[in-house]
Amino acid sequence: MSKENKDNFETSMKKLEEIVTELENGNLNLDESVKKFEEGMKIAKECNNILEQAEKKITILLEGNDGELKEEDFSAE
Numbered sequence: 150m151s152k153e154n155k156d157n158f159e160t161s162m163k164k165l166e167e168i169v170t171e172l173e174n175g176n177l178n179l180d181e182s183v184k185k186f187e188e189g190m191k192i193a194k195e196c197n198n199i200l201e202q203a204e205k206k207i208t209i210l211l212e213g214n215d216g217e218l219k220e221e222d223f224s225a226e
Contacts, residue, residue, distance in 0.1 A: 158199045165192045 168189040172182060 158196055161192050161196050161199075165189055165196070168192070 168185050171177060172185055172189075177185060
């Protein structure tokens with residue numbers, strides 16, 4: 150994960166935690182709650198995409214002789 154993605158991921162996770170806290174407090178009206186929920190879902194999707202990109206960079210899928218896929222850790226050597 151690049152430094153930019155790491156910073157973006159960490160910042161997004163902090164924002165997501167803030168949204169969860171706001172929703173759990175119950176001080177928002179219905180419209181505000183729905184907007185916060187939508188914002189949280191968007192942030193969660195972005196975080197998931199960042200994690201998937203990082204996973205693709207460190208995992209290589211290899212097809213074995215039996216036709217099944219197996220995972221191996223990425224080695225820069």
